[in-house]
Every structure is written in structure tokens, then in C-alpha cells.
Amino acid sequence: MGSLDGKVSLITAAAQGIGRASVEAFARAGSRVVATDINAEKLAELKSLPNVTTRVLNVLDADAVNQAVAEIGRIDVLFNCAGVVHNGTVLEMSDKDLEFAFDLNVWAQIRAIKAVLPPALPLYAVGGAKPDNFGEYFAAGCVGFGLGTYLYKPGMTVEESASRAAAAVEAYDREKHQ
Secondary structure: OOOOOOOEEEEOOOOOHHHHHHHHHHHHOOOEEEEEEOOHHHHHOOOOOOOEEEEEOOOOOHHHHHHHHHHHOOOOEEEOOOOOOOOOOHHHOOHHHHHHHHHHHHHHHHHHHHHHOOOOOOEEEEOOOOHHHHHHHHHOOEEEEEOHHHHOOOOOOHHHHHHHHHHHHHHHHHHHOO
């Protein structure tokens, strides 16, 4: 792991397993770690580690996540470690278990990301963006595009690639100003 000197890292599900190992590794790399978990007793075991502060946090509670992020302030690294794996197959899971797994493994991750990312973060579309759908992407809030495979694919001539680039610029200018 590279140096994390001066970085602030928020780690969820930090009291044991992968989360705890990550807290220890990030702290050794110089990060100021904010270790969170719902298990206050296990979390307390981390208090003696240098560069680590702890906080009880239920990542299923959007208000608690937003409050924690606001109180922490600057966060350079978010490590969403919270998650659950059901014992058995999906076919064996009850609806209640599926809902819990989805809430923890998907929604909790999204809530934390939304809480940490700055609201004015520019959004760029990559993968599938091309001149005929720029308008849809602009309407969704994108400010720019990654056009790698639209502009060039193996076997294309320089002229084909240049023609696609010109079409992209023309569409960008047209759609951006609508």
C-alpha cells in the first residue's frame, strides 16, 4: 500500500475481519482513520491504535451516515467494508434476508458514497457515450464524455477516427448549448 500520509480515511464495518485489517493497514500507511461499526464492544478494541478514532455507526441509517460525514469533515478515502453474505443460495433466502442483504450490500454503500462525495462533483459519461446520445447524458447532469471506443477501434483508419472526432465535437457543441 502506498503512503496515505495526511489522508483521512473513513472505514465502515471496521471492528473485525477485513474491516479491522484495513484499519490497521491504513493507519500504518499514515492515514488518520475513522473506524466505524455497529459493534461498540469490538470497536473499542481499536481505540489504542495510533492514528485511529472510532465511532459507532449504523450504515443502514442514512441520517446517521450523513451526520457522521458532516462531523468528520474532510474525507479523502471511503472504504465501504460493510456487507453480508448469506449462508446458502439465493433460492434459499427469505425475502426478509434478501431485503437486508440488498440494503446493506447496495443501498448502504450508495448512501455512504453520496454522503462523502461533494455535491458539485462533475459527472462524466464513459462507456457508450456517442454523439447521438449526448443530449440524454447532458439532461442527466453530465458535463463531459469519455469517447475512447467511439473514436477508435482496431482496424479503423485515421480518416474514420478523425470523422468520428469531428462528429463528436459538433454534437457536443450543439447539445451543450440547447
